[in-house]
Amino acid sequence: MCLSVCVHTSSIETRDEEEEGTEVNTMSLIRNPRSPTSLLNWVSHKVSTFKKPQPPINPRRSLSSTATTSKLPRNEIRKLTQLAMFDYFYNNRGLQFLIAESMSKNAPLFNDTLLNKLHNDSHSYSASCGDELIRSITKFLLYHPVNEFEPFFESLGLKPSEFSPLVPCDKMFLNEDAFLLENYHVFWNYGIGREKMGKIFKEAREVFGYESGVLASKIESLERLGFGKVFVSKVIVCTPRVLIGETNLEMVSVIDMIGSDWVLENLSEGGSYDWRCIHRCLAFLRELCGDDESELLELIKNRPGLVLEESGEWTMILAGFQTKLGCSRSELALKLPQSSSQEVGKCVSNLRHCFLFLRGIKMEAYEIGKVFRNHSHWLGVSRLKHTSTFLNTLKGGKKRLCQVIQENPEEMKKWTMGLRVTPLPGTGVVDVVGSKAMKTQFLKELGYEEKEMEKALRCFRGRGSELRERFEFLKSLGLSEGEAKEMVKASPDVLTQASDVLEAKVDYLVNELGYPLSTLVAFPSCLKYTLERMKVRFAMYYWLRERGKADGKLAISTILVYSDKSFVTRFVNRHPDGHKYFEELKKSASL
Structure with missing residues (x-):
């Protein structure tokens, strides 16, 4: 009986050898049983829990036929997909371990696309079909090879919109481009991570096409200039084009001027720099400082954005803008942003917006230059509201605004974004009454009856003089008075816009696009769009x-x-x- 129990037990153990959680050592229990009863109880338990062997899984069976009693979570499906991708790239395609692991783990969009090709609903995989999922992906890839450059580029941190133009048309497998993989390993061994390599590939693609030994020699040439490994790796990531062509003399000149420690501290690996532009900006700032190296270094130390923001291009644009407005070279240093937190590009944008506003209200050029020479230090920090807001809210015409600004330019501080604009003080009740009378008279000329006047006054926003001025402008375009009246009655919003705005829109539609004026009469609402x-x-x-x-x-x-x-x-x-x-x-x- 003991022999039969042993045979029976051995058979059960063989069938259950793949079941998880079986921790009972069968032979140990048989050879050294605590008691016959414990052995019989164990055998009874195994017999009662014994499952019939399942038929082998047919690899050709569709994934959609898999049981869905216990669904796999999404993160588990992704892990299984990564395992299948790694197995395919490493074992079937023969890619190096580092490449295969990176492509399988760091290309989620590619993996999801592949999974969707196998099954429309990834959540329908049951908990018992993980192995089947891996086998199905591997089988699919064996019969439907993928373009390996896509997951490779995605693993470098590039988006599909960025790497789509970079995928070669005549290659499908990474092994076909040996130089690409070789240069990848040169960067990796030098301490440059995969995501940083994506930035290098995007800005200096030629580097990954270098023949054997060329890239390594380029890097060594930078080290021979006296730079350490940490500095060289950061310079390569920030300015990949230093690896193309001859040694960048401008870079060496800039570093000699301001020091490698400053460059290492202030360069951002997320930015892109042009050493030629930085060198030109530094040379300009040196002239402003009168060749005083200590003053130049103090300026750069306190405001690194002057030379690093867009490689100093914004600083040069700001200087040119101020020069055209009448600033002398000696005054330019005072016109530069005074705070390290202030962006030069935003300063230029604010000044330009203010300039356009002053031009929009017909201020004379010499008056604009006077305003900027004396007040650009705060005009560059604040952004004014749009011109239409001033004219509608301040309840003043262009001449009145020019007069207010000339008398006290700092009044514009009240008109910046985020502040509530209050109307300018009126010149008297007589003016208000007179303006309303002019507006009423203008509406009567358009053909409005007395009973329609109250509603019309609300529709036609603006002073009476302004409405008549814009109406006359419409007639000056070549429209008859009847056509102009028809337009403004159909779309009163036309007259709420300044004449120069209307002129720009009409010029674009008629002169540039070639639409006839009759089109504007038939559809005047088109002029309300920006x-x-x-x-x-x-x-x-x-x-x-x-x-x-x-x-x-x-x-x-x-x-x-x-x-x-x-x-x-x-x-x-x-x-x-x-x-x-x-x-x-x-x-x-x-x-």
Whole structure:
């Protein structure tokens, strides 16, 4: 009986050798049983829990037929996918361990795309089919090889929109580009991580095509200049183009001027720098400081953004802007941003916005130069509201605004973004009454009856003199008085805009796009849209038309009236690259 129990027990142990959680040592229990009863109880338990062996899994079976009683969590599915990808790249494709591991773990978008090809609903995998998932992915990759450059570039930290143009058309496997992998390992062994390599590849792609030994010699040449490994690796990441061509003499000159410690401390690995521009900016600042090295170093130490923000380009633009407004070279040093936290680019933007505002209210050039020479230190810090806001809220015309600013330029501090603008003090009740009388008279000339006057006064915002001035401008475009009246009655918002704004919009639609004036009469509401919106929409429309994705003749209303979301659905999505081009148009228009 003991023999039969042993045979029976051995058989059970063989069948259950893959079950998790079996910790009973069968042979030990049989040879040294505590008691016959304990052995029999153990055998009874094993027999009662014995499961029939499952038939072998058919690898050709569709993944969708897998049982879904206990679903795998998403993170577990991703781990299994990474294991399958690593197994394929390392064991089947023969890639080096470092490359295979990086591509499997750091390309989540590629892995998710692959998983979706196998099954539409990744959450439907049951907890018992993890091994099947791995085998299915491996089998799929064996019969459907993927372009290995895509997960490789994604593992370097590049987005699909960034690496799509970089994927070679004539290669599919990484082993076909031996220099790429060799230079990858040169950077890795030098201490430059994979995500930093993605930035290098994006800015200096040629580096990864160097033949054997070339990249290493380039790096060694930088070290021979007297720089340490930490400094060289950071310079390579921040300015990858130092590895292209001859030794960058401008970089050496800049470092000799301000010291490698300062460069190492202030360079940002997330930024990109041009040593030629930095050198030019430093030379300019040295002239401003009168060749006083200590003063120059103190200036750079307190405000590193002067030379590092856009490689000093914004500083040069600011200096040129101030020079055109009448500042002398000796005054320019005082016009530079005084705080290290103040961005030079934002300072230029604020000054430009203020300049356009002063030009918009017809201030004389010499008066604008006077304002900037004396007050640019705070005008560069604050951003003024838009011109239309001033004219509508301050309740003053352009001449009145010019007079207020000339008398006290610091009054503009009250007109910056974030502050509530209060109307300018009136010149008397007589003016208010007179303005309303002029507005009423103007509306009567448009054809409004007395019973319609109250509603019309609310629709036509602005002073009576301003409304008449803009109405006369419409007539000066070539419209008859009847056509002009028809336009403003159909869309009163037309007259709420300044004449120069209307002129710019009409010039764009009529002279640049070629629409007749009759189009504006039929659809005057088109003039209420911003010029930026017009340019973006029509540029997108003509781009689609050139590619045969839009009709040759569309009305202005068809292009302008839709919201951005509807415009994308109806037009932009007609072309695969439409969304990318549309975003570029909006970005360039905002700049």
